[in-house]
Amino acid sequence: KNPCYSPLLPHRLGIDVANQGFLMRQSVAFETMQDNVLPRTMNEVLAASSRGIVGLFHNSPLLIAVLCFFVAQIGKTVLTYITTREWRWERLIGSGGMPSAHSAFVTGLATSVAIRDGTSSSSFAIAAVFALIVMYDAVGLRLHAGRHATALNAIIAEIVIQDPGHPVTTISMQHGQLREQLGHTPLQVAAGSILGFVLALIVQSAVGAGPRPVTTNA
Secondary structure (H helix, E strand, C coil): CCCCCCCCHHHHHHHHHHHHHHHHHHHHHHHHHHHHHCCCCHHHHHHHHCCCHHHHHHCHHHHHHHHHHHHHHHHHHHHHHHHHCCCCHHHHCCCCCCCCHHHHHHHHHHHHHHHHHCCCCHHHHHHHHHHHHHHHHHHCHHHHHHHHHHHHHHHHHHHHHHCCCCHHHHHHHHHCCCCCCCCCCHHHHHHHHHHHHHHHHHHHHHHCCCCCCCCCCC
16 A cells, blocks of 8 residues: 555545635636726726716817807807997807808818818718708708898888788787898808818817727627
């Protein structure tokens, strides 16, 4: 017999192997729990913080587009004062006039997306098509709707003078005149587009590409 041999040795070896296997399984389970509960990388922390309402304040194309819109509206108000020598504060929120704030808005958005994501990205394609539709609508449908409103206001004014009892007179007194400044001339649209392009180019180039959406592995 081997003097070092013990009948309990195989049993003890079995217990040790079983204990090691149990500890390894517990370690794997703990690491899996950590992976599921805690962010693995700083990119995941940034991705989590960019979701929801807070993410809107980190969306540079959106913020730049809004900036272009308000700059155009302020410029429209100032130009109205220069031409009329009268402050018309409704121009700060009104449509129509020089320059086109809607054109500045969508052009600034498309320019910012192009700088950030590239002109080959799907997001730029969406922004560019959206910008073209808005500008086409401003110089087409909205412009002619404003001209129709001007003609209708003139017709209604004649009716009110000639026939005060006409139903149109009552409607005019209840709702007032139709809005005439709705669309834009091609020059106003071009001015708004140039403003949006230049302003977005300067601001987006200054702030850089900014954070991009982060994808995580499942």
